[in-house]
Amino acid sequence: MSRAGRDALISTLRIGPPPAELVRSALDRAFADAEARGGLVAALDAGCGRNSILAAYRSRIGRFVGADVHSPPDGSLAYLDEFVVADLCADSEAFPPASFDVILSNFTVEHFADPPAAFANLRRWLRPGGHLVITTVNRRHPFVRSYLGIPPRARARLQRLVKTTAADAHPLVGACNDPRTLQAALASAGFTSVDIQTTGHLARAWGRRLPTFTLGLIGDLAVKPVASRRSTIVAEAVAP
Numbered sequence: 454m455s456r457a458g459r460d461a462l463i464s465t466l467r468i469g470p471p472p473a474e475l476v477r478s479a480l481d482r483a484f485a486d487a488e489a490r491g492g493l494v495a496a497l498d499a500g501c502g503r504n505s506i507l508a509a510y511r512s513r514i515g516r517f518v519g520a521d522v523h524s525p526p527d528g529s530l531a532y533l534d535e536f537v538v539a540d541l542c543a544d545s546e547a548f549p550p551a552s553f554d555v556i557l558s559n560f561t562v563e564h565f566a567d568p569p570a571a572f573a574n575l576r577r578w579l580r581p582g583g584h585l586v587i588t589t590v591n592r593r594h595p596f597v598r599s600y601l602g603i604p605p606r607a608r609a610r611l612q613r614l615v616k617t618t619a620a621d622a623h624p625l626v627g628a629c630n631d632p633r634t635l636q637a638a639l640a641s642a643g644f645t646s647v648d649i650q651t652t653g654h655l656a657r658a659w660g661r662r663l664p665t666f667t668l669g670l671i672g673d674l675a676v677k678p679v680a681s682r683r684s685t686i687v688a689e690a691v692a693p
């Protein structure tokens with residue numbers, strides 16, 4: 454089955470919107486709020502990797518910063534004004550307080566060694582009223598829980614099967630990866646208006662090969678009616 458055929462099947466079976474679609478809705482709200490406060494929007498992609506959904510908002514961003522523990526390959530992330538090597542869990546001085554109106558952290562939380570420290574940093578770096586948008590995996594999904602429970606060496610081999618490139622296979626921790634724990638951690642870090650959504654994303658994420666796509670589709674369908682168990686979490690929160 455072609456990639457287009459797999460996408461059509463996901464859509465026919467109403468697995469749920471892609472996380473990127475939920476992120477774009479959350480970012481639309483974040484930018485609307487920031488623009489209502491006036492001035493140019495300062496945005497951070499925290500754990501930017503090599504792609505940023507924020508790039509689509511480039512024309513509305515006055516200062517666009519990316520941060521990651523790994524430097525990107527030369528010539529990538531051309532849309533950024535600035536790239537900073539930073540460990541979001543440890544480098545609390547990476548940015549002065551109140552530097553940004555919008556922070557996106559897309560599929561990063563599952564890699565954080567110390568999520569409460571990272572959330573405290575992200576909150577400190579946001580201006581009052583600024584928005585944080587986060588996506589991550591949900592260990593309440595049985596496949597995700599099993600995947601996170603595989604010993605690291607075996608999981609690294611499996612990641613190479615399901616990920617597009619070896620460079621996408623980052624070490625996984627999964628310390629704050631269910632809706633309730635994430636909601637509580639964001640509230641403890643001082644965020645308000647914490648909103649958590651979930652969607653099925655295994656078939657899409659594992660869709661590179663037919664066997665892993667099929668497994669993902671079964672996993673998405675099995676928990677479709679139970680929101681708290683869907684594979685992927687999209688969270689929004691506001692800095693007071």
Ligand SMILES: C[S@@+](CC[C@H](N)C(=O)[O-])C[C@H]1O[C@@H](n2cnc3c(N)ncnc32)[C@H](O)[C@@H]1O
Pocket residue numbers: 499500501502503504505520521522523539540541542558559560561564565566621623
């Ligand atoms: C799955 S990738 C997602 C990349 C990008 N956000 C995207 O949506 O394509 C996870 C990224 O988080 C980064 N990362 C993981 N832990 C981090 C930390 N403690 N501080 C900064 N970046 C981190 C990794 O280096 C990697 O680039």
